[in-house]
Amino acid sequence: MKKVSIWLIGTLLFITSCAPSINEDEVVQENEETREETSIVPSYQLSEENYKMILPFKPSAARGVITDQLGNRVDIDEVEEGLRRHSKAEFDPEKYFYQEGQYLTEDMVIDWIDGLNPVVEDDEEEEVYRENPRYLSHVLEQNYLRKKEDNTVELVGISIGIAMKSVYRFQTEPGGPYYYEDISQREMMEQANEMAQTMLERVRQMDELNGVPIMFAIYREADQGSPIPGNFVAKTNIAGSDMSLNDWETIDEEYVLFPSDEAEEKYYDDSQLINSFGNEIAQYFPNYVGSIGEGFYVNDDLKKLTIEVPLEFYGKGEVVGFTQYAYGVLKEIFPNYYDLEVKIMSDEKMESLIYREAGAEDPTVHIFH
Known part of the structure; x- marks a missing residue:
């Protein structure tokens, strides 16, 4: 190494x-x-x-734990990226450096997850599991540092992401069927609030973190089979000297799948644009079978739209031709006030990528060789 x-x-x-x-x-x-x-x-x-x-x-002191605790790959990515995104409001990227968490170890995180969740003995009745769901999935730490005049760096704050379940999946016996229990957001937040207070008290007992500002953020996971991730729902900031939580600030953001009933009902205009995109492509490419979109919304405003277009190609010329056509359709249909990404796929391999940042007039195109 x-x-x-x-x-x-x-x-x-x-x-x-x-x-x-x-x-x-x-x-x-x-x-x-x-x-x-x-x-x-x-x-x-x-x-x-x-x-x-x-x-x-420097990898995280709890490196790898997240992959064992979160059952959905898209949640794993969003917990990490989303926590860093929300940290920017407290720790300015122009002033501070980022480092993976160095203080919460693997053993510590696993102990917290096991100890803060309700304890249920093996082979209990189904109702016992339903009444005592495991709410907490993971605890993620990120560090933010500042350069000092003597060319050393010092820790100026940490962010702690608390990943909570929206659906509890369980078995009453090894090898038995899986059962599912929905967890309301209200119930989840009540549990997360108590857990965050306990975490704060434990963090303050660590010499290195006693006196360091902390941001806690609550993440609500998607269900295990969801094609889109969950989202952060609340955050709070604690000054370096505080031993108790402040009020939670609501985070209004969500990922939406296109096409879906939810997208059609809540974001009708965006759904129609995506449908129009598909209709235009279908007129000239008979092997087109549809596309899947993912919209990221903040306060009901679309911030990023990602569309994945699966097609079967028989040569690089087809890829180039289709990409050129999709480029023109994209420019004509989609407004430029949000980030837009179109991934053109074949056999789970990306053939080309069209990307346009919010505010840009022309997209950027890359064809993979």
């Missing part, structure tokens, strides 16, 4: 030195229990909305 890290840093430094418009990378010292460690902070970032990350990359 050391050789790989050195090579990566060297490559980054080489690339940076060859680009006249980019400043040299910053070198900072991390004081880790009295021993200093040299780290690199790239002088560039992908955009002003993305955090710079300290290199060499």
